Amino acid sequence: MRLLFCLALCAFACGSAPDIGGMYQISDYRIDHAGCGAGDPVPSAPAFFRAKKNTLLGHDFYAVDLCSSTDMASCTQGSLGVLLSEGNDTGWTGYYSISSAGQTSCELIYSDQRATLTGNTLRIEVKQHKQDDPSLTGSACDPKVATSRGTSMPCVEATLLVGNRVM
Numbered sequence: 001m002r003l004l005f006c007l008a009l010c011a012f013a014c015g016s017a018p019d020i021g022g023m024y025q026i027s028d029y030r031i032d033h034a035g036c037g038a039g040d041p042v043p044s045a046p047a048f049f050r051a052k053k054n055t056l057l058g059h060d061f062y063a064v065d066l067c068s069s070t071d072m073a074s075c076t077q078g079s080l081g082v083l084l085s086e087g088n089d090t091g092w093t094g095y096y097s098i099s100s101a102g103q104t105s106c107e108l109i110y111s112d113q114r115a116t117l118t119g120n121t122l123r124i125e126v127k128q129h130k131q132d133d134p135s136l137t138g139s140a141c142d143p144k145v146a147t148s149r150g151t152s153m154p155c156v157e158a159t160l161l162v163g164n165r166v167m
Helices: 011-016 143-152
Strands: 002-005 022-032 048-056 059-067 079-084 091-101 106-118 121-133 155-165
Touching (some): 048 155, 059 091, 079 106, 079 121, 091 143, 121 143
Antiparallel strands (some): 059 079, 091 106
């Protein structure tokens, strides 16, 4: 399996983006495991999530973790796999691409991620796009192919996470 993670290197975009870092109380958490519809509420969802600012090679990005309380040490509920690396006027976006070569097919995955901050409310939307392509074998099964196909591949899962900043 090969992974391509895009970090935006645009200083202008990063400079104008809002700071979404902090702890948020979850007001809506839904997942559609069968496509990109509205989804169903997640049963027994944790009460909080954290958007944590990190730096890699001098460039900022945010990762999102689920938390059982406002205590940062409680953020062991798991990561959403959200890596927001490109800032804009209303929030942050990001994506990652994965390819996995099998004996008879190449599995391509593209995850499109968007976080929008309105006042103290952060809305995170993640859409997973996936496609098996038997025409790609060996080194032709590359994450760059998943990136180039992006959202044109079938959407197989959607996650919505909304929270109000508490810290």
